[in-house]
Amino acid sequence: MGTGALTGYIDVAQIVLYVFWGFFAALIYYLHRENKREGYPLENERSKLITVQGFPPVPKPKTFLLRDGTTFQAPNFAKPEPPYSARPTAPWLGAPIEPVGDPMKAGVGPGSYAMRADVPDLTFDGQPKIVPLRGDPDHEVASGDPDPRGKPILGADGRVGGTVVDLWVDRSEAVFRYMEVEVPVPGGTKRVLVPMNFTRVNAPGGLWDFLTGRIKDRQVKVRVKSILGSQFADVPTTKHPDRVTLLEEEKIMAYFGAGTLYATAQRQEPLI
Numbered sequence: 109m110g111t112g113a114l115t116g117y118i119d120v121a122q123i124v125l126y127v128f129w130g131f132f133a134a135l136i137y138y139l140h141r142e143n144k145r146e147g148y149p150l151e152n153e154r155s156k157l158i159t160v161q162g163f164p165p166v167p168k169p170k171t172f173l174l175r176d177g178t179t180f181q182a183p184n185f186a187k188p189e190p191p192y193s194a195r196p197t198a199p200w201l202g203a204p205i206e207p208v209g210d211p212m213k214a215g216v217g218p219g220s221y222a223m224r225a226d227v228p229d230l231t232f233d234g235q236p237k238i239v240p241l242r243g244d245p246d247h248e249v250a251s252g253d254p255d256p257r258g259k260p261i262l263g264a265d266g267r268v269g270g271t272v273v274d275l276w277v278d279r280s281e282a283v284f285r286y287m288e289v290e291v292p293v294p295g296g297t298k299r300v301l302v303p304m305n306f307t308r309v310n311a312p313g314g315l316w317d318f319l320t321g322r323i324k325d326r327q328v329k330v331r332v333k334s335i336l337g338s339q340f341a342d343v344p345t346t347k348h349p350d351r352v353t354l355l356e357e358e359k360i361m362a363y364f365g366a367g368t369l370y371a372t373a374q375r376q377e378p379l380i
Contacts, residue, residue, distance in 0.1 A: 141167050145182045153201045175230075190223050192216050211370035212339065212363060219366025224354035231280050236351055238285050240274045243350050247277045254309050254328045261289055261302065261330040264371060267337030272330055276301065276352070286352070286360075287330070291340045300343035301352060306334050306364045335367035 141164040150160040172180045192215035194205040207214030215221065229237040241247060249255045257275065260268045270291035278285045286301040310329045335343075344359040346352050352360075369375050 137164055140164060145170070146184075148183065188223050190215055190221055192220065207370065212335075212342065212366045214366070214370075215362065217366065218369050219362045221358035221362035224358050226353045226355040228351050228353050229357075235279070237280050238276050238278050238352055238357075240276050240288060240350055242274055244277060244279065247279070247282070249275070256287060256309050256328055256330045259328050259330050261287070261307070261332060261340070263331075263335055263337035263339065264333045264367075265336045269332070269335075269337040269340030270300075273299065289340060289343075291343070293341050298341070298345060299349070300340065300345055301360055302332060302340075302343070303361055303364055307332050332364075334364045335371050339367065339371060 144161065144164075144166050148161050148166045152158040152160050166183055169181050169183055172182065174180055193208045194214055194216040195208055196203040197206050198204075205216060207216050207219075212219065231237050241249075249257075256272045259272050261270055261272055263269045270289040272287050273290045274288040275284050276286040276288060277283070284304050286303055287307060288299055289302050290297050290299050308331045310331065343363055344356065346356050
């Protein structure tokens, strides 16, 4: 066999294996780079002039066409950040931060949120996705399930924070997303949304009562463990009484998330 004769020791299977290795390496590089389309470059505590992006670098901006005809570009280095109020707990770099002022509204930790679009989420046919039951006759509380409307809602301290007046349904998923609660405030009342995943609806009764539908005859109790009864008055409100935007959802969820750590001073302390 002469010099340069490769066919004597390289077969098709070996060539295919090398091609696969090359393709897989390129795929990993591409996916890792696309993963940095949002959230990068990272912030540097020493100087804003330092770019932290690692390898591979941040991809070039790409324009996405949205369903409503608008466009979105990512990465978007001019995207605004939500305001927050916090300070480092120590003078060295990387020290944890603690909220300044009212921790429930500081916008840090479990109370942080993203600046999503200030428009309602829409269904496939372009209608508002999350609406109250009073505006959607096609949905209702299932027969046999406890109906919290008209019932008081209790905070983590057992005190009444308000009264449930309606339920907001996700028409795409056919699940309840929020309870609408009327809260007493100085000079009157206001209505706020309480996320369903932060609530517990308890209807005392045995298994037989549940199976036979008698659960509605029992006393329905609605509880929220993340905030106190007095803190319902500060839940962020919506601009429209029958609509909630993506940004408003972020702020509402952030408020209840903050309560899991900041509602009381004791929650910020170690268990032991």
